[in-house]
Amino acid sequence: MARLDTPLVLASGQRLPNRIAKAAMEEFLAVEGQLPGPGMVELYRRWAQGAAGLMITGHVMVDRRALADPSDVVLENGTPLKPFHEWARAAQSGDGRIWLQINHPGRVMTSDMPGPVRSASDVAVDVGRYSRLYPRPEPMTAEQIQDTVRRFASTARMAETAGFDGVQIHAAHGYLISQFLSPLTNRRQDRWGGNLDNRARLLLDIVAAVRAEVGERFAVGVKLNTADFQRGGFGADEAARVVAMLAELPVDLVELSGGSLESLATHGYAADGSTLAREAYFLDTAAAIIADSTVPIMLTGGIRRRSVAEDALARGTAVVGMATALAVDPGLPRRWLHGEDATAQVTLPRWRDKALAAAAAQATVRCRLAGLGRRDGAGRRAHPILALIAERLHRRSALRDYRRWLSGQQPAAPTE
Numbered sequence: 241m242a243r244l245d246t247p248l249v250l251a252s253g254q255r256l257p258n259r260i261a262k263a264a265m266e267e268f269l270a271v272e273g274q275l276p277g278p279g280m281v282e283l284y285r286r287w288a289q290g291a292a293g294l295m296i297t298g299h300v301m302v303d304r305r306a307l308a309d310p311s312d313v314v315l316e317n318g319t320p321l322k323p324f325h326e327w328a329r330a331a332q333s334g335d336g337r338i339w340l341q342i343n344h345p346g347r348v349m350t351s352d353m354p355g356p357v358r359s360a361s362d363v364a365v366d367v368g369r370y371s372r373l374y375p376r377p378e379p380m381t382a383e384q385i386q387d388t389v390r391r392f393a394s395t396a397r398m399a400e401t402a403g404f405d406g407v408q409i410h411a412a413h414g415y416l417i418s419q420f421l422s423p424l425t426n427r428r429q430d431r432w433g434g435n436l437d438n439r440a441r442l443l444l445d446i447v448a449a450v451r452a453e454v455g456e457r458f459a460v461g462v463k464l465n466t467a468d469f470q471r472g473g474f475g476a477d478e479a480a481r482v483v484a485m486l487a488e489l490p491v492d493l494v495e496l497s498g499g500s501l502e503s504l505a506t507h508g509y510a511a512d513g514s515t516l517a518r519e520a521y522f523l524d525t526a527a528a529i530i531a532d533s534t535v536p537i538m539l540t541g542g543i544r545r546r547s548v549a550e551d552a553l554a555r556g557t558a559v560v561g562m563a564t565a566l567a568v569d570p571g572l573p574r575r576w577l578h579g580e581d582a583t584a585q586v587t588l589p590r591w592r593d594k595a596l597a598a599a600a601a602q603a604t605v606r607c608r609l610a611g612l613g614r615r616d617g618a619g620r621r622a623h624p625i626l627a628l629i630a631e632r633l634h635r636r637s638a639l640r641d642y643r644r645w646l647s648g649q650q651p652a653a654p655t656e
């Protein structure tokens with residue numbers, strides 16, 4: 241049985257020095273031009289010292305017109321690579337590997353964002369009284385789908401040139417690829433809709449295009465939902481079949497998570513009434529997928545204690561992923577690897593409005609990341625309400641800067 245300190249050699253030949261990964265967290269630390277700034281570099285230097293065997297960046301967008309938030313980083317044709325090179329180097333200052341998570345938000349764009357909002361079909365985000373923030377998306381044309389595939393591939397190539405060790409394609413949490421996978425958001429009747437083979441086509445085409453564009457030793461991973469935890473949505477049986485399809489390509493690592501903006505399972509709540517464990521939320525749902533998979537599985541969600549991480553490994557998980565816990569204590573992997581029983585104390589707001597509680601929890605984590613990204617910053621804890629207000633204010637100025645940058649650009653660079 242693998243232990244936390246057992247190295248893992250992936251299909252590409254890449255070696256992870258241990259089984260602990262920092263899962264992706266959208267940092268909101270982009271500076272002018274949607275580039276990673278000094279705060280990002282410092283933050284990843286700290287994580288590198290924390291000894292996680294793998295670090296996955298927060299999502300980086302493949303198209304400057306399609307951002308989930310105006311503070312997101314963009315990497316596409318024409319983006320200067322030096323800031324990305326510095327980011328990768330800082331993350332490689334320890335023994336761990338650094339993969340860039342690449343993403344397209346699809347319909348998860350609020351109406352104040354300037355770009356066109358596109359998805360698999362014209363199904364708008366349904367988050368109760370917050371739904372009006374999200375416009376109804378236009379269904380993507382075949383050309384737009386093919387352009388998106390090429391964008392993922394060229395972003396991956398640029399990540400490799402900048403010195404990253406791999407990419408993770410974000411197919412979870414209700415973003416574009418996940419919108420194609422779910423029958424609730426994909427009502428298409430062409431070759432990208434209907435049966436699972438068709439709904440998974442975008443993901444598989446992206447993986448194949450990325451693989452064809454990068455070198456053999458460059459790792460390619462995918463983050464997938466164990467389930468959406470929405471009635472009629474993408475379920476665990478379909479997830480198991482998609483993992484089997486990915487194994488054929490192959491990919492290096494599949495990270496299993498769950499939920500979306502509509503179902504807050506990512507944070508341990510489930511919209512379809514199913515009960516998620518208080519820790520390692522998805523382990524029970526993922527058990528059958530893990531047992532059958534020939535691809536190493538990384539499991540993320542609710543892991544804060546060493547015994548829980550070890551239990552996940554004992555049940556066949558290849559890598560344990562942590563997000564929130566490593567914002568609270570970036571040195572946690574090192575402590576566990578030295579045999580300490582340290583636990584990250586994570587307190588999520590228990591408000592009746594779960595959507596607001598989830599947004600406040602994320603804002604609190606990001607506030608902590610900003611603190612860790614300052615050279616002097618020990619990373620202060622902020623009150624969730626204050627963190628939420630500070631994030632709203634920051635968003636206003638970030639949106640102004642993003643609009644100015646976007647309007648000063650040529651039309652989006654044509655892809656090769």
Ligand SMILES: Cc1cc2nc3c(=O)[nH]c(=O)nc-3n(C[C@H](O)[C@H](O)[C@H](O)COP(=O)(O)O)c2cc1C
Binds near residue numbers: 463
């Ligand atoms: C502030 C914050 C930002 C996140 N951003 C991303 C992201 O960019 N990409 C992604 O795949 N998941 C993102 N997540 C989800 C985490 O990777 C992880 O799946 C989730 O937080 C559950 O793991 P945890 O309980 O260890 O935090 C984010 C989570 C937080 C708290």
